[in-house]
Amino acid sequence: MAGTPVKILVPGNHLMAGLLGQRDELLRQIEDAFPDVHIAVRGNEVTVEATGSDAAGDADRVASLFHELIILLESGQGLDTVQLKRTIDMMRDDVRPSEVLTSELLRSSRGRAVRPKTGGQKAYADAITRNIVTFGIGPAGTGKSYLAVALAVQALQARQVSRIILTRPAVEAGERLGFLPGDMLAKVDPYLRPLYDALHDLLEAEGAQRLIDKGAVEVAPLAFMRGRTLNNSFIILDEAQNTSPEQMKMFLTRIGFGSKAVITGDMTQVDVPGGRSGLVGLEETLGGVPDLAFVHLQAQDVVRHKIVADIVTAYDRAPAGGSPNGSRPAGGGTS
Secondary structure, eight states: OOOOOEEEEOSOGGGHHHHHOGGGHHHHHHHHHOTTEEEEEETTEEEEEESSTTOHHHHHHHHHHHHHHHHHHHTTOOOOHHHHHHHHHHHHTTOOHHHHHTOOOEEOTTSOEEOOOSHHHHHHHHHHHHOSEEEEEOOTTSOHHHHHHHHHHHHHHTTSOSEEEEEEOOGGGTTOGGGSOSSHHHHHHHHHHHHHHHHHHHHHHHHHHHHHHTTSEEEEEGGGGTTOOBOSEEEEEOSGGGSOHHHHHHHHTTBOTTOEEEEEEOTTOOOSGGGOOSSTTHHHHHTTOTTEEEEEOOGGGOOSOHHHHHHHHHHHHSGGGSSTTSSOOOOOOOO
16 A cells, blocks of 8 residues: 655756766665665656555655755765765754754865765764764774874864874784984875875875874874873873783873874774784773763765775674684775
């Protein structure tokens, strides 16, 4: 039994092409995602109708989806199949895409707006804004490091902090940085390259280098944090799954007045010797601490090529949450 049709009037024929896509490819994508809903387009009017008694909820969701897509188009955003998939995923999670995708965190040096691209990324960015300490935990490609750097740059530009500190455990070299050539920056550079890449993308290489030269951006291996008190700083600890419990406690107790810390990690990429990760079990220990939040990003928050999300999902379904033979997947990836 069909439900009552819902009509959506698109305000202007000029929006129809962006809404439906070339040769109606976006319309077909919506129809494939909601097979129990019939969608009819006539002029600039879209009619949505459930084709079965159990599809009324989907019909309402599709109608709301069209309203959200119209808001995005009116705000100047373009739609493609990837963006539409993320939008559909957000609607299924009862998240308003227009609130997520129009939320601007920062403008890069080239004028490009940096925005969260998924509901999980929006929750992560909001948590960093609200809390003193935020843990971003999730698979590679979910933007954990990039969004942290973007919000650090925003805080520095707004004079909320006086410096950005980037740090990461140099597990692959066993913290023996003396074997690497060059000064301290050269020694730690291979380990912090993902954070450098984000910084350069936001500020361009020359702008990032100027901040490093005047001390507004500091780069150091985690081992060099011991004994310091970090005031008025935005501190990012990347690849935190490769800290030991002792290193994690040491880092968290460095946070001083006026500072904010973001700790990112991927539980599937633990390379710390013996597997004693300082991130494992930490949420149970610190879950009740005020001004501290844990945000878990998922495969649907991956914003790299679609194949990355598919790979993450395949690993999640495998025995022991790892490789198909039950062993732990190798680490070393970026996030």
